[in-house]
Amino acid sequence: MTPRPLRFAFSHISRRLWAGGYNYQRNLFAALARFLPGEFVPIVFAGNRAEQNELAELAGIPGVEVVRSEAFDGQPGLAAALGLGLDRGAAAAFRGAGIDVVVESARFFGWRLAHPAVAWIPDLQHRSLPQLFPTTARWRRELGFRMQIASGRTIMLSSESALRDFKAYYPGARNKVCVVRFATQPPAAFLNTDPSDVIAEYNLPANYFYLPNQFYRHKNHQLVVDALTILKGRAIDVVICASGSKEDRREPGYYDLVNSEIQKRGLEAQFRHLGVIPLPHVYALLRASTALINPSRFEGWSTTVEEAKSFGVPVILSDIDVHREQTSGAARYFGVDDPVALADHLMQISEMNSPPTVRNIVPHQDDNVRAFARSFSDAIRQTAVS
Numbered sequence: 001m002t003p004r005p006l007r008f009a010f011s012h013i014s015r016r017l018w019a020g021g022y023n024y025q026r027n028l029f030a031a032l033a034r035f036l037p038g039e040f041v042p043i044v045f046a047g048n049r050a051e052q053n054e055l056a057e058l059a060g061i062p063g064v065e066v067v068r069s070e071a072f073d074g075q076p077g078l079a080a081a082l083g084l085g086l087d088r089g090a091a092a093a094f095r096g097a098g099i100d101v102v103v104e105s106a107r108f109f110g111w112r113l114a115h116p117a118v119a120w121i122p123d124l125q126h127r128s129l130p131q132l133f134p135t136t137a138r139w140r141r142e143l144g145f146r147m148q149i150a151s152g153r154t155i156m157l158s159s160e161s162a163l164r165d166f167k168a169y170y171p172g173a174r175n176k177v178c179v180v181r182f183a184t185q186p187p188a189a190f191l192n193t194d195p196s197d198v199i200a201e202y203n204l205p206a207n208y209f210y211l212p213n214q215f216y217r218h219k220n221h222q223l224v225v226d227a228l229t230i231l232k233g234r235a236i237d238v239v240i241c242a243s244g245s246k247e248d249r250r251e252p253g254y255y256d257l258v259n260s261e262i263q264k265r266g267l268e269a270q271f272r273h274l275g276v277i278p279l280p281h282v283y284a285l286l287r288a289s290t291a292l293i294n295p296s297r298f299e300g301w302s303t304t305v306e307e308a309k310s311f312g313v314p315v316i317l318s319d320i321d322v323h324r325e326q327t328s329g330a331a332r333y334f335g336v337d338d339p340v341a342l343a344d345h346l347m348q349i350s351e352m353n354s355p356p357t358v359r360n361i362v363p364h365q366d367d368n369v370r371a372f373a374r375s376f377s378d379a380i381r382q383t384a385v386s
Contacts (some may be wrong), residue, residue: 005041005063008101008380009094009115011072012046015054016245016276019214020303021105021122026058027184031373033062039377041065043097045090047073069093075107082147085112101384104153108144111151116383118178119148120156123300124165125218132218134250149173154383156180156376158301161322176386178379183368184306185361186283193280195288195358202274202285205239206356209316209346210289212282212304213296214244215255220295220318225261226339228270231347238346240293241285243274283307287359291316291349294323297336302326310368311359316345 013021029042044058044066059066069089071077077087087109094102094115102109102117109117126133126141133141149155149170155177157163163179199206213219224240231238246255262271277285286292292308293316299305305326308315317323319333332349334341 005039006100006380006384007041007043007098008103009043009045009097009099010103011105011107012044012050012055012058012066013105014051016051017247017249019244019276022054023184023303023307024122024182026061027182027369028372028376029058029061029064030185030187031183031369032376033064035370035373036377037062040380043067043099045069045072045093045097047071049073065097067093067097077110078108081108081110082143084110086110087113091115101380103156103380104148106141106144108147108151111147113151116386117148117151117153118156118379118383119145119153121145121148121162121166121300122158123162123298124169125298125300127169128165129218129298132216132250137250145170149175154178154379154386156379158182159322159325161320161325162300164321176382178375178382180375180379181301181372182303182306183365183372184303184310185365185369186279186307186310190280190283191287191360193284195284198281198284199288201281202241202272204241204272204285207290207350207354208239208241208272209291209293209349210285210313211240211242211293211295212244212286213242213294214248215246215258216248217251217254218297220297220336221258222261223295223336223339223342224293225258225265225267225271227342227346228267229265230339230343232265232267232270234343234347236347236350238270238350240271241274241289242271243277243282243285245276286313287311288356289313290354290356291332293342294318295334295336295342296320299323310361310365312362313359314349316342316349 015022032040042064055066071089077089081087090109102115104119126138155175157179248254291314295318299322315331317331318336332345
C-alpha cells in the first residue's frame with residue numbers, strides 16, 4: 001500500500017512585505033511537486049485579507065492547498081500562544097485540515113501545540129544588527145525564537161553561516177537543527193517573456209546592472225548610490241536597475257531618504273527604481289543584466305543571489321560570510337562600507353564592452369533543486385516521527 005502524502009502547514013508570506021520569503025515558498029512547493037511527487041501536500045494558511053493573486057499562484061502548483069482563516073490575519077493568537085501555550089485559532093485550522101507537521105515562519109503557535117513543528121529561522125539579523133530593529137520588534141522576535149527553542153522545535157536554518165550564529169547566540173540549545181539550503185528554478189511560463197520587450201518597456205539601456213532588493217536599510221542601497229557618485233566623478237556612465245518594494249515596517253521613511261540622495265546628486269538616470277514588478281519581468285531583467293548586485297549587510301541565504309546562480313548571471317556581492325558560502329568564491333566582492341571597491345568593479349565590468357546576453361537555466365540546476373527538496377523532506381519527516 002502506498003503511504004499517504006504527508007500534509008504540512010506553512011503560513012502565507014506576502015510578496016509585498018517579503019519577496020524573498022514568498023519566492024522561497026513558491027520554489028519549495030514546486031521542487032517538492034517535481035522531485036518528490038505525491039509525497040507531500042503543502043497547505044498554505046492565509047488570512048482573509050491576503051492577496052488573492054499570490055494565493056492563486058501558489059495553489060496552481062500541483063499538490064498545494066490553500067486555507068483561508070481569520071486566525072492568520074496578522075498574529076491575533078500570539079498573546080495566547082505565549083501566555084496560555086496555544087494559538088487556539090491556528091490550532092483549530094490545523095486540525096480541520098488534517099495537518100501532520102507545522103512549519104513556523106516568524107510566528108509561534110504555542111508550546112501546547114499538538115502537532116510536531118519545525119521553526120524556520122532564515123537568519124538571526126536582529127542579534128547581529130540590533131540597531132536596525134525598533135526595540136519592541138527586536139524583543140518580540142527574540143522572545144519568539146526563545147520560545148521555539150524552549151518548546152523543543154526542530155530548528156531549520158538556511159545556511160552554515162546561520163548555523164554558526166545560532167550556536168553562538170543560543171549555546172545552550174539542544175534542539176535538532178537542520179541546514180536546508182534552498183535553490184531556485186522559476187516556472188517555464190515565467191521565462192516566456194522576451195527580455196528585450198521588458199528592457200524597452202522600462203526604457204533601460206542594453207547594458208545595466210540589476211539590484212532586485214526591497215528597500216530595507218540592511219540591504220544597503222545607499223552604498224550603491226555612493227558608488228554611482230564616485231563613477232559620476234570619473235565620468236563613467238553606469239546604470240543600476242533596481243526593483244522591489246519601498247515598504248519597510250521597521251523604518252517607513254527609508255526609501256525616501258535614499259531617493260532624496262539620488263535626486264540631490266543628480267543620479268536619476270543612473271539609478272532607476274521600478275518598484276514591485278511582475279515576476280516574469282524580474283526574471284527577464286535578471287537574465288539579460290550585465291551582472292547582479294547585492295550590497296546587503298546581512299542575509300540568511302540570498303534569494304537574489306540564488307536566482308542569479310540559476311542562470312549563470314555574474315554577481316557582485318558584499319563580502320559577508322553567507323555570500324562567500326553561496327558562491328564558493330566565484331564572485332566579485334566588496335566591503336559593506338566600501339563604495340570605492342564597488343565602483344571599481346562596476347567600472348571594470350563596464351569597460352569590458354561585452355555584448356548583451358540573455359541567459360538560460362544552467363545545466364546542473366536540476367541537481368541543486370532536487371537536493372533542496374530532499375533536505376527539506378528529511379527535516380519534515382524527522383520531525384513528524386520524533
